[in-house]
Every structure is written in C-alpha cells, then in structure tokens.
Amino acid sequence: xxxxxxxxxxxFILGVLLIVAHPDYGLKFGxxxxxWQTYRYTDEYYIEHGIEEVGGTNIVTDIVFDYRGYDTIGExxxxxxxxxxxxxxxxxxxxxxx
Amino acid sequence: MSEDMxxxxxxxxxxxxxLIGIFGAYVISHGHLTPGGGFQGGATIAGAGVLFLIAFGxxxxxxxxxxxxxxxxxxxxxxxFLGAAMLGLSVAFFYNTLWRxxxxxxxxPGTLLxxxxxxxxxxxxxxxxxxxxxxxxxxxAVYRRWKE
Numbered sequence: 001x002x003x004x005x006x007x008x009x010x011x012f013i014l015g016v017l018l019i020v021a022h023p024d025y026g027l028k029f030g031x032x033x034x035x036w037q038t039y040r041y042t043d044e045y046y047i048e049h050g051i052e053e054v055g056g057t058n059i060v061t062d063i064v065f066d067y068r069g070y071d072t073i074g075e076x077x078x079x080x081x082x083x084x085x086x087x088x089x090x091x092x093x094x095x096x097x098x
Numbered sequence: 099m100s101e102d103m104x105x106x107x108x109x110x111x112x113x114x115x116x117l118i119g120i121f122g123a124y125v126i127s128h129g130h131l132t133p134g135g136g137f138q139g140g141a142t143i144a145g146a147g148v149l150f151l152i153a154f155g156x157x158x159x160x161x162x163x164x165x166x167x168x169x170x171x172x173x174x175x176x177x178x179f180l181g182a183a184m185l186g187l188s189v190a191f192f193y194n195t196l197w198r199x200x201x202x203x204x205x206x207p208g209t210l211l212x213x214x215x216x217x218x219x220x221x222x223x224x225x226x227x228x229x230x231x232x233x234x235x236x237x238x239a240v241y242r243r244w245k246e
Contacts, residue, residue: 061129066194087233
C-alpha cells in the first residue's frame with residue numbers, strides 16, 4: 001500500500017516536471033537573440049567583463065574563483081569533509097588476527 | 099595470488115604515470131587560460147596514483163605513502179586557497195588585488211603569468227584534490243577485511 005502511494009507520488013512529480021519543461025508553459029531551451037538578453041543577462045555580463053575584471057581568459061575559472069569564490073570555498077570544504085569522514089570511518093579499529 | 103599486475107601492465111604504467119602527471123600539471127597550471135583547472139587536474143593526477151596502486155600492488159604503494167604527509171598537503175592546499183582569497187582583505191574577501199594593482203601575475207590576459215591569484219588558487223585546489231583523493235584511495239585499499 002505504501003509502495004503504491006510512493007509510486008503514484010513519483011508519477012505525479014514526473015508529470016509536473018514534464019509540464020514545467022514544456023516550452024509553451026515553462027522553461028525554454030536553446031535560448032538565443034532577444035531571449036538571451038532577457039533570461040541570460042548575467043552570463044552576458046560575465047562574458048563581456050570577465051577578462052578585463054579578473055584577467056583570466058577562461059571565463060568559468062573567472063566565475064568559480066573570483067565572482068563566486070565562496071562557492072568554491074564551500075566545495076573545497078565539502079571535499080575536505082568527505083575525505084576526512086572516509087578516512088576516519090575506514091581506519092583500522094581492531095586487529096584482523098584476533 | 100600476487101598483488102601486482104603482470105610485466106606488460108607494469109611497464110606500461112612506468113611509461114604512462116609520468117605522462118598522466120605532466121598532463122595533470124598542465125591542466126592545473128593553465129587553469130586560467132584553457133578548460134580545466136584545479137579540481138580537474140587534481141583528479142587527473144590522482145588517476146596516476148590509482149594506476150600506480152593497481153599496477154604495482156598495495157605493498158609497493160604502502161611503502162611510498164605516508165598519510166601524515168598527505169593530510170598535511172591537503173590542509174596546506176586549503177590554507178593557501180584561503181590565504182590567496184584574503185590577499186585583498188582591505189577591500190573585500192576574494193578581491194583580486196594582485197591583478198588589479200599589478201603586483202604579481204599581472205601580465206596580459208592570455209599569458210601564463212596573468213590573472214592575479216587564479217593560478218595560485220588553481221595550484222592550491224589541485225594539490226588539495228590530489229592529496230585528498232589519494233588518501234581516500236589508500237584508506238579504501240588498506241581496508242581489507244573480507245571475512246566477518
């Protein structure tokens with residue numbers, strides 16, 4: 001019974017997502033021209049000003065390390081925490097030849 | 099059952115591990131110019147570590163691995179990243195003062211010594227990712243308790 005309900009809920013969520021992804025009701029894919037200016041003005045700013053403001057010709061690195069550096073700090077922290085957790089959980093805690 | 103692979107695999111690993119390392123170092127050091135960067139290059143170099151472990155076996159890898167060194171390197175990478183981010187703290191966190199004031203790494207955009215703290219951060223993140231992935235790999239490889 002619970003599993004049926006869960007499957008129905010998943011089906012409902014899938015239908016809602018399909019409607020959201022439809023170009024007539026929700027998201028548009030392959031933006032260009034005027035749509036680019038309306039929906040992607042932030043990207044336009046990064047592409048136009050990235051090289052002169054940060055200096056790197058790789059715009060992705062400019063964004064990741066300069067404009068949104070806090071995000072990268074968080075990402076590095078996540079990596080550090082996962083490595084520390086993995087190493088701490090996988091350490092030897094009793095001798096194998098007991 | 100022996101731990102290491104056969105002669106052909108070991109010889110090929112001897113040839114390819116330096117190439118993988120050089121390519122990873124290239125990806126890291128050119129992170130501000132070409133696609134890639136610290137995370138990708140660090141993962142590439144860690145792939146060389148995985149190849150070493152698989153080709154030469156665990157006992158050979160254990161001899162060359164000291165987890166104190168690797169955890170210190172990972173922490174050092176994180177600290178260098180934070181230090182580079184704090185260079186322009188008088189204006190703001192993550193203020194690229196090396197590039198804007200022209201102190202160092204301030205060449206023309208597109209040359210290797212440009213983009214202020216971006217190469218430093220790429221090196222730090224690459225070191226951190228490499229050390230972290232290798233220590234996680236070694237932790238998983240040493241953990242072998244198949245029986246209950």
